[in-house]
Amino acid sequence: MPRESRSMCDISYGRRRGVMPCLVIMLWAFPVVFNDTLHGKIGCRITRGLVSDTYNLGVHMLLGDIxxxxxxxxxxxxxxISEGREITFGSLLGRVNQVANAMxxxxxxxxxxxxxxxxxxxxxxxxxxxxxxGLALNFLNYRLHPKEWSWIMKNAEARVLLVQEKFLEALQPELADIPTLEHIIVIGSGTSQYPSYHDVVGAASVDAVxxxxxxxxxxxxLYTSGTTGFPKGAMVTHRNLMVAVMxxxxxxxxxPDERTLIAFPLCHVSGYSVPLTHFRGGRVVLFPMFEPELWMKEVDKHGITGTSMAxxxxxxxxxxxKVLDYKLTSLRGIGYGAAAMPVEVLRAAIKRFGPIVYSGFGxxxxxxNVLTFPKRDHERAINGDEHLLLSCGTPMVMAEVKVVDENMVECPPGVVGELVVRGEQVLKGYFNNEEGTRKAFDDGWFHSGDMAKRDEEGFFYIVDRMKDMILTGGENVYSREVEEVLYTHPSVSEAAVIGLPDP
Incomplete structure (x- = not known):
């Protein structure tokens, strides 16, 4: 499909034009319909974001307004849905209110x-x-070491810890090292020392705080993976989240009939899929731990329409x-991310599932995500424009993205530079890290740390992380490009290229 024939896609080096009428409709349809149908019964006021039985409009929406x-x-x-248990929006609202009141x-x-x-x-x-x-939820990745959990909570100056019972024993020796921690609540049975989440939350009011x-x-x-040093706490606001969702x-x-299977851990950035699905009234199916055949069973059992995977x-x-033993026909979209997708794997996915895969950059x-490479562009790629399979797409409607050199001058098409981003969904800064925040921003532009280029049509291509670029013989070698060559060999399923000093 020619790029010019796509709707909502006039690209001008990282900014789309001609989309605001559609955007305004999407932003305001959600609260305006609510205002017309329920105003007077529940109320509809605009404040800085007043919780209670009050609804905030458009960009004033809080996450809980969903x-x-x-x-x-x-x-x-x-x-x-979780392990056969179905929870309605009404029940979830009551529990959300109880959590807010308890905390x-x-x-x-x-x-x-x-x-x-x-x-x-x-x-x-x-x-x-x-x-x-009015509090910040501090996510802890359960795959980290207890000392890493402790470091993050100390840096975050956490006051309350909600911990699943199975992790308490491993974490116990580290708790005394967190001076700000005043309350530990166990998601499970509780102990003689710590109360149960269900007792604490269950005793709270179901009325809105x-x-x-x-x-x-x-x-x-949310704390970053720490690939460039110690993890940094990304402060993501209600506005950031709601703009990202919209x-x-x-x-x-x-x-509205979306059924999203969450295969990544909820502590991962892919957790954004939860409010995204709920925004439209869809249902979320929680997947406790990824296992290929169980994933296929869950898709067919629940009629899953969308999911994301590495x-x-x-x-x-x-x-x-057994990949051919399951129907998997309910799937309308499979998002992929968290790492570079080998082209051979992508071709195999499109062959098995059809042109329903999509990706982006975030x-x-x-x-x-701030870049999107939707299903229609994947279809275009497999029908002739195969170079696009290496792309991570074009800018989303509410994000500005460009590639710049070391002086923040925008690079022309085909020239590699750093990807920078600006928009309302970009974090407001790093917690307790003024230096990290200062280095990350330049005149409102956020430095991603990713080396990229764009083509004449406006498609962006991630070449490498800046820290992974290999310097050899005075030349820049991008590890991903070498890895893509290795992936073409039928005996290679995983590849990683690193630079070593030449003795």
Whole structure:
């Protein structure tokens, strides 16, 4: 398909034009319909973000407004499924309110509440409930070492820890090292020393917490992987999250009948898929731990329409001996990310599932994706324009993206530079890290640390991480380009290229 014939896609070096009418409709359809149908019964005021039985409009929306909207409008609609348990929007709203009230009793506005858990319903309750209390939810990756959990909580100055029972024993020796930690609540049975989450939250009021929350206050505090040193705490605000959600709803054409299978850990950046799905009234199916055949069973059992995976996860499914034994026909979209996708794996995925795969470019600091490479462009790629299979797409409607040199001068097409991003979904800064924040921003532009180039049509291509670029013989060698060559060999399933000093 010629690029010019695509809708909403006039590219001008990282900015789309001619899309604002559609964008305004999408931004305001959600709250305006609510205002027309329920105004007077529940109320509809614009403040800085007043929680209570109050709904905030458009860019004034808080993260929890997603659940308040559907909890009142369609309370019996299923919002969440976990290990056979179905939870409606009405029930979820009650639990979100209880979490907000319970945490408000322990914390002051702006405090951090850490959570260490797997993909369980309580995590989703806290996604919305903790920010509704004017607090920041601090995600802990359960795959890290206990000392890393401790370091993150110390840096975040966490005041409350919500910890799944299975992780408590490993974490126990580290708890005394966190001076700000005042309350430890166990998601499970609880102990003689620590109360149970279900007791604490269950005793709280189901009425909405009456608290004013700034839309530019931190809702989620996510720590980066630390590939360039110690992890940094990305402060993602309500506004960042809502713009990211609206951006993705537009770009990925999310539907009300969406059924999203969460295969990544909820502590991962892919957790953005939860509010994205809920925004449209879709249901989220939690996947406790990725296993290829179980994934296929869950897709057919629940009629899953969309999911996201890392390239290795997708490859495990494609190479599974029973991959043809399951229908998997309900799938409308498979997003991939978290690592570079080998072209051979991508071809195999399109052959098995059809042209339903999509991708983009994003990171923790960017509220999800800012570049999108949708299904229609994948279809174009496999029908002749195969060079596009290496692309991560074009800028999303509410993001500005460009490639610059070391002086912040925009690079012409085909020239490699650093990818920089600007927009309302970009984090407001790093917690307790003024130097990191200062280095990350230049006149409002966020430095991604990724080397990239764009072509004449406006497609962007990630070449390498700046730190992974290999200097040899005075030339720049990009590891991904070498890895792509290795992947063409039928005996290679994983490849990683690094530079070593020449003795």
């Amino acid at each position: 659940i308040r909207w559907h909890g009142h409008k369609t309370p019996s609609r299923i919002a969440l 408000s009793a322990f914390c002051s506005p702006g405090d951090r509440v850490a959570i260490l858990a797997e993909n369980i319903p309580e995590y989703v309750e806290c996604y919305y409930g903790v920010p509704d209390a 009456d608290r004013e929350v700034d839309v530019d206050s931190t809702a989620w505090l 951006n993705s709803v537009i770009e990925y054409e999310i539907q 390239p290795t996860m997708l490859n495990f499914i494609l190479e599974h001996p 990171m923790t600091e960017l509220g999800g």
